Structures are given as C-alpha cells and as structure tokens.
Amino acid sequence: MRTVGIVGTGVIGACVAFALARRGVRVHCVERARPGGLTTDVSFSRLSAYQQPTYPRFELSHTGMIEHVRFARQFDNAPWWFPTGSLAWSDAGGAGGAGTDESFAQVVDRLTSWGYRALWCDAARVNREWEPRIAFPHDQGPIVRFPDEGWIDGPKLVSALIANAQRSGALTLWNSAVEDIEVDGDRVVALRLASRDRIEVDAVVNAAGPEAVTVAAKLGAPMLGAVASRSSLVIDLAADGDPVRHVLRGAEAHVRSAGRGRVRVRSDQVDAVLPADHRPEPGDEIVKDLLERAHRTVPALASAVVERIRLGTAVFPADGFPSVGALPGVSGYYEAFANSGITLAPFIGRTLATQIVTGEVHPLLTRCSPDRLRATS
Missing domain, CATH: 3.30.9.10 (D-Amino Acid Oxidase, subunit A, domain 2)
Structure with a gap:
C-alpha cells in the first residue's frame, strides 16, 4: 500500500494517519476545518470504559485505555494525556x-x-x-x-500527530471537503475534492465522524439507517x-x-x-x-x-461497536468511526494501519466490520 487518503482529521483520522506514516505509507488527509477542530474539540474527552453494558464492548474500551499508556510512551512527552483518575x-x-x-x-x-x-x-x-x-x-x-481513567486534550493530540507526520514528509494536509470517491471497477483509485483537486490513492479511510454516512454514500455504500x-x-x-x-x-x-x-x-x-x-x-x-x-x-x-x-x-453504529475495517466488495475502502472515539483512537489507528498494510484483522475488531451496517435484515 503506497498512498492512502484519509477523509476527516479528527482524533481517529489523525491516529490512523500517524500509524500509516510510521509504516512508510504516503498519507493525504482531507479536512474541511482545522484538524481536530470539530467533534474532537467539543467532546468531553474522558478516558473510560464505565458505560459499556456488555463484556465485548467493555473489553474494547478497556483495551483502548491501555493503548493510550503505550501510545504516550512513544513520545518524549505527551502533553495531551492526563491520567488523573x-x-x-x-x-x-x-x-x-x-x-x-x-x-x-x-x-x-x-x-x-x-x-x-x-x-x-x-x-x-x-x-x-x-x-x-x-x-x-x-x-x-x-x-x-x-x-485508571482520565482525559485527553483531543485538539492537542491531533495537532501533535499531524505535525509529526508532516515533519517526516509522509503526510499532506488538504483543506477541503470531499466531492467524490472515484472507483475503477471495484477498486478505489482517487479522491476528488471540492477545491477541484484530484488525489490518486490506493485506498481511502472514511474517518469523517458525523459526516461518515455522507462520505459512504458518495461511494454508493449507504449505511441503511444502522447508525445512531x-x-x-x-x-x-x-x-x-x-x-x-x-x-x-x-x-x-x-x-x-x-x-x-x-x-x-x-x-x-x-x-x-x-x-x-x-x-x-x-x-x-x-x-x-x-x-x-x-x-x-x-x-x-x-x-x-x-x-x-x-x-x-x-x-x-447503533450497536455500540465502532465501524473499523474494509468493506467487502470495494477494494481499498475502509471505515473508522465510533462512539467513544477519544478512548479508542490510538488502538483503532494502530490496528487499522496494520490491516491496511498487511491485511491482518485484530481479533477485537471482528465484530466491527463495516459490512454489518449494510445488512438489509
């Protein structure tokens, strides 16, 4: 995988971009506003697994909390991370x-x-x-x-990750909305932007948060009301x-x-x-x-x-699990949006980057495939 376009640069999109850049992938982030300046900035941003009613959902959130500890240790300092309890x-x-x-x-x-x-x-x-x-x-x-709980300064985290990837030369930031996702046969080939730019890509990650449903529809892959x-x-x-x-x-x-x-x-x-x-x-x-x-x-x-x-x-997604991974039938299209995005973002970033580059799906993400949001029954 040589080039990946990421639609949306909130906390999840930024974590995916950072993890891909660390793997040597060329990343194009498309964001119509300031990175981390929309939903991420308004979030209460608590690190917690408190409100998860079932063990599988709890396990995923708890793993996300643990991932934040590992993630922060990658940096000389992590001024966005506040493990206050x-x-x-x-x-x-x-x-x-x-x-x-x-x-x-x-x-x-x-x-x-x-x-x-x-x-x-x-x-x-x-x-x-x-x-x-x-x-x-x-x-x-x-x-x-x-x-073990705490909070995250989401905009500060996003800013640090984007800057890190830009310094490495692996990331380009585009200030625009996405007009269309181009597909050749069954394969994603490019993003067309409202700015009239066209970006050729090998894959696209829909990390658009509240706009994820709209972005998916541009691909002709509507979610059929399976979201809340x-x-x-x-x-x-x-x-x-x-x-x-x-x-x-x-x-x-x-x-x-x-x-x-x-x-x-x-x-x-x-x-x-x-x-x-x-x-x-x-x-x-x-x-x-x-x-x-x-x-x-x-x-x-x-x-x-x-x-x-x-x-x-x-x-x-209405079932409380994130939508993370590839959509069968459309080569090169991936989704990454979730409830509790702050808690899950570094874990989603690392595991989705692994899936994009190697095809390996983390066991905790087997319930999170985007195709379940397209079921008609």
Whole structure:
C-alpha cells in the first residue's frame, strides 16, 4: 500500500494517519476545518470504559485505555494525556446511569468483576484527601474512584500527530471537503475534492465522524439507517486556579479540568432533553440548567466565567461497536468511526494501519466490520 487518503482529521483520522506514516505509507488527509477542530474539540474527552453494558464492548474500551499508556510512551512527552483518575457517585435513587435499570453499585460490581480497578470511599475522605471543593449530597455517601481513567486534550493530540507526520514528509494536509470517491471497477483509485483537486490513492479511510454516512454514500455504500447519533451540550469555564483534579462523574454534572484555569462541564440529564437542532446561547434555560448543576457539584465554579458554549453531535453504529475495517466488495475502502472515539483512537489507528498494510484483522475488531451496517435484515 503506497498512498492512502484519509477523509476527516479528527482524533481517529489523525491516529490512523500517524500509524500509516510510521509504516512508510504516503498519507493525504482531507479536512474541511482545522484538524481536530470539530467533534474532537467539543467532546468531553474522558478516558473510560464505565458505560459499556456488555463484556465485548467493555473489553474494547478497556483495551483502548491501555493503548493510550503505550501510545504516550512513544513520545518524549505527551502533553495531551492526563491520567488523573476519576470520581463517580449516584443520586439519592442510586441510578447507574441514563438508559439503565442497574443501580450504581451494580454497575461498579459488574466492572470490577471484569477486572476494572475501582476504590470505594466516602465523601468525607474524598473532600479531605483529594477534592476539597466538591459538594457531595451526603458526607458519608459512597464514592468510587477509578484510578485508571482520565482525559485527553483531543485538539492537542491531533495537532501533535499531524505535525509529526508532516515533519517526516509522509503526510499532506488538504483543506477541503470531499466531492467524490472515484472507483475503477471495484477498486478505489482517487479522491476528488471540492477545491477541484484530484488525489490518486490506493485506498481511502472514511474517518469523517458525523459526516461518515455522507462520505459512504458518495461511494454508493449507504449505511441503511444502522447508525445512531447523540448530541451533548458542553460549556468551557475560566476559573481561578484548578478547582478539580479528577474527572468527576457526578449525580448532576460531569466536570473536568480543561487545562490550567479552565474547566469543562456537561450533564447526562441536560443532554437527555436537548431540543433537536438547538443552537445554545448564553441565557438559554438549558444553558442555565447545566451551569446550575455544575455549580451545585463544585460551588467554586459559581464565580467562573463562561468561555465557550457548544453543542457537539456524534454519529456511530447503533450497536455500540465502532465501524473499523474494509468493506467487502470495494477494494481499498475502509471505515473508522465510533462512539467513544477519544478512548479508542490510538488502538483503532494502530490496528487499522496494520490491516491496511498487511491485511491482518485484530481479533477485537471482528465484530466491527463495516459490512454489518449494510445488512438489509
């Protein structure tokens, strides 16, 4: 495989590009916006396997977390990687999470039975030893610390990987949308761009995130409704100092650092009632709701200043597994899009690059073939 075009340069596309460049492949990345500046930049970007309901999905996410450790060690420093650990607690009803009948304790017990590290402690200890600024519902309430979780600065990761591959001379970045994927017989041969450029390639990777369905349709390979979407309201705050050290999965809001003096917040409850196609503005009731939930979780945030309010939308296979690999019947066409893209990106990058170059499919990706999204039954 000599030349590969990658459509989309979010975190997954960048990881695939980096891994291919490391294997000596010539890579053309096509991105209509700043690399890492769309879905990747709006993501809460937590490293976690917490919300995976079945062991196969958990195993894939847990492997992705472990891959981040290996991945970071390839560099002299990895300023995008923050293995802070996380803290989680339930509301008074003990709900395990949106869309589940499990209690919080049952969720944690299931995870620990699968080998996920978790430490039970009470709220008073957390306030005393780790996070003095969190306002828990009860001093003796049960809190779980997940020491292997953390968060990723997605745009910083993307920027580092693209720059690394460009310095090696293996990567060219095209600032354009894709107009068409050219096929000769049953083989991909070129990308045609909205800029009227034509790039001859031996293979194409569709890593276009929310636009992956549209890109697949250009090939004549529609996904027949086998995908789901999820929107999330995310607010970045400028705060004094560093109000939180861990990633917080609170009963009302999720909170994490976003770099020194900055905090990012979201909420499952808020996302569950987001109006379709809503464009949030300061002063909106739904924005005020999220901020109030964040303030109740970490009262020090009441004095923080709102920096950015954004709505991110993720598109992913409805069965919860990523779409990664070759599409049978079209030589040279590959897909790489997923839920939990931040967690899975380095693993997808390494294993898909291996598949493109050698044909070897990683065992954990056997459930992830793109052809399942084209089934008619």
